[in-house]
Amino acid sequence: MRIGKQDQPYSAISTSTADVINVRGKDLVGELIGQIDFTSYFWFLVTGTPPTPVQRFFADAVLVAIAEHGLVPSVVAARMTYAAAPEAFQGAVAAGLLGCGSVVLGSAETTGRFLSDLVERADRENLDPLEVAREGVKALRAERKAIPGFGHPLHSDGDPRGNLLLRLAEEKGVTGRHIRMLLAVREALPETLGRPLPINVNGAIPAVMLDVGFPLAALKGISLLARTGGLIGHLQEESERPIGFVLSHHAAAAIDYDGEAV
Secondary structure, eight states, X not given: OOOSOOSOOOOOSEEEOSSOEEETTEEIIIIITTTSOHHHHHHHHHHSSOOOHHHHXXXXXXXXXXXXXXXOHHXXXXXXXXXHOTTOHHHXXXXXXXXXXXXXXXXXXXXXXXXXXXXXXXXXXXXOHHHHHHHHHHXXXXXXXXXXXXXXXXXXXXXXXXXXXXXXXXXXXXXXXXXXXXXXXXXXXXXXTSSXXXXXXXXXXXXXXXXXXXXXXXXXXHHHHHHHHHHHHHHHHHHHSOOHHHHHHHHHHHOOOOSOOO
16 A cells, blocks of 8 residues: 655665765765764755854754753653663663653754744745734734743743854854844743743754754754763763662652542
8 A cells, every 4th residue: 555655766865885885975984984073964964965164063052052951851761761771772762852842852843943934924925023923922822832942940031052052143143034033032022922031942043053054844853963962971870870760769759649549
């Protein structure tokens, strides 16, 4: 049974012969290994073209910004999984990545699509970004949805990671339509939401990366790649200084049973 489109059975990522491993049209051994850093290689794999120095700079910056932030849910899931199954390192990494969705870590993709839609509408209809931002926020609130890219439970006065990324974008001269739309949404919030909210790192990352030319469809991959590095660090520590069962114990102790008594 045929399911889905099957009229383009091709891939342009990699192929190999007995003598050459071809990655995006380059010889892996002769042109890439030892000659390209991993961030540039990541960009090259995703887009098919090497990054410019500015693109590489911001890819590096956002990967460092999002790789580690303590015992967040993805890390807790990974460490508890490793405690239960130390033979399955890959399973523990996967456990940490599987929960990266619209609320935690994967929200950069949600923000990116939100900003991209607003930018496209502003361009298409020749509208002021602030006007489009107001309407975008109102539409989300009408559906009782959070404003992606804004607010943080810890950094209530402003996410220092996001603030730095936006400042670097201004210094490097890459502030474009997506960053300007992000700032317009921030400006629109007191009127449309009733209170201001700070830009968080998952607001800054997609705005900056889209403005330097990273593809929208691959935005979540940035967070997944970065957090994989952080998870490996946590799991290495878990192998030497285990806290997975401590986390499990405290989770159970923190929750009271309120079901029916026997």
